[in-house]
Amino acid sequence: MRAYWAMLLAGFRRQATYRLAAVSGLATNAFFGVVRTAIFLALYREQALVGGLDVRDALTYVWVLEALFGVIFVTWIWETAESVRSGDFVVELLRPGDPYLRLLVFDLGRTLNLLAVRAVPALWLASLLLPLRLPASAGGLALLAASGVLAAVVGFQLRFLYCAAAFWTPDYRAVWMLALPLIWLASGFMIPVEYFPAPLRLLAEAGPLSALLTAPVRVATGRAAGAALLVQLTWVALLGAVGRLVLTVASRRLVVHGG
């Protein structure tokens, strides 16, 4: 247990060294956030309620998106895949303990740092300037924080599954690039899934991608917050089981070239 805690802290500290990246990441989030805010303000000039969301919900969506973007689409997305390709991954399998859990807590350490230095300031600043719909009570804020952490965990679990493609093909990036536009749209990172036509919306809400952004936004706005958290917990359990299964099967395939 202590080993995993140490891994979590190590991940947190490692991410803390990238200060310039944190600042430029915040600048990027601020820019896109401002542009998206302008777009939604213009859109809601003509309508009051669309897909069950009013302008405050939409602005909350915008800034939760900007807060979580760097936490979900992390810069080290290919690390596991590259270590599989180079053969370094074999070291992970030699270490004592559970490799999946170890990778998970190290990754979580890094994303927790991003949540602290990027997500919290972005959302806090936006809430000072714009009429966002955020929880007012300490309990509500705690639930929002929990939802952000769960989103980060699901983010790792999905990344891990994508990286697992490297066990089967060295062209794993092609798989990702073809899937990315669909993921971008279906996860609600382009527009809220609430605006999708009913069948597409049901599909998007039923999939694991809804745990990344749709659920935290709902916890933030307090609309079906409990259900959203439950969905996230379910996906953490399911994706964890699938991830472990894939790792077991893939480990038998790992070929270490030379050495």
Added chain:
Amino acid sequence: MAEGLLVYLRLAAAAVRANARRPVFLAARTLASGTIVAAEVAGMVLLLDRFGTVGGWRAAEVVLLAGLAFASQGLALTLGTRLEADDLSLLVRKGTFDQVLTRPVSPLGWIVASYVDTRYLGRLLAGVGAVVWAGARAGVEWTPGRVGLAALAVTCAAAIVFGVLLLSAAFTFLTVQGSEATNVLVYGGTYLTSYPMQIYGSALRLLFLWVVPLGLAIYVPALGVLGRQGPPGVPASLAWLTAPAAAAFLAAGGLAWRGGVRRYVGAGS
């Protein structure tokens, strides 16, 4: 001069051949660089399907803007993707750029020609496809003048994006590490100009019309294509300024690049 140009064409041909060694991978990457446009357009159409209009513009008209913006981004990245902070920083840190400086070619010409990335042509084509689709939906009659305006928009906006890449490269030479924040102008600029300029506040409008003139290159010609008048201060007749403004911005980028190369001291590799 003609002989000099031949060198760059050969370098570019070699880059294209190298990419084509893995045809399936190249096809997948080209397709992927285009499908991101399709996904963005799909998102826009879904959004405006619910809202009707944004700033008085219908879905097809907004998609036309986005198509022009993505086409120009694709064109600029085909030539200049290596100038992005990540890639150029690697060339500097590995010492590759030191070697480039010893060669009897222009360093910029060498980088552009040697790293031509044809997969971004997928984005250019997808952008053009979006323009054609949106034009049909918006009832645009493609007279030679309107086709000319659209072509002007794509080339001028591509020149501006390339100018941004040059500025970003100069910054990378000074700091070695570079900053991802410069990508905001490349990708954020495309995103911003995908919506009509009148929805933005005066600061953003000023910045993207007169400082980084992407709005002048995309929005203003699009007004002409769509037969719209535009808000006060930004009439469709401003299109005559598009080419000079893009040229001036590109020249500023070129000066920054030269300044960056002059101050370049390598990374000790």
